[in-house]
Amino acid sequence: MALEVIKEIKSSEEKAMEIIKSAQLESNEIIKNAHNKADEEYKRILNTSKEEANRILEEAISKAKEEALPIIQQGEKEVQDIKSVCAKKREEAVNLVIERIVNINGNS
Template identity: 45%
Template sequence: MALEAIEEIKQTEAKAKDIVKNANAEAKELVQKAIVEAEKQYNDVLAKAKEKADKLINDAVNMGDKEAEPILAQGRKEAEDISNVSEDKKLNAVKLVVERIVKVHGNS
């Protein structure tokens, strides 16, 4: 009877060790799965944030381009107007500058 009780205790202890061993293995597996899932969620959040940041940057660049277009067009028009000044106006401007220099310095 005592030997049977001791044998039963040994079997129960062995089962308990197996249960603890399996529980530890399962816990490690759950932790590993949680780490993998956390990394996946982190990467997803990071990708969404980058996508949103890129969209904001593109929207800002597009808005800046739209606001700059009339200013650039005006600058191109003014540059073209300056380039297209008639020869008469250029000659008159040169003549005016020469006259002022001669008047200031006399007969140089």
């Protein structure tokens, strides 16, 4: 009878060891799957964040261009005005020099 009890205990211990081994394998598989899912989720979030950042950047660039356009146009207008004034002043200066040369030569 004692021998049967010992065999039964040994059998129970072996079953317990198999259950523990099976649980460890299942645990390792669950951890591996969790890591894989975490990596996939990380990559998905990273891609989503990059897309959102690019969208925000493109919107900012577009808005900046819209805001800059009137300023650029005003600057170009001012440049043309300055060129126009310079051309007018240059023409007046040339006429003045020509007039003085003619008056000097005409009076001699």
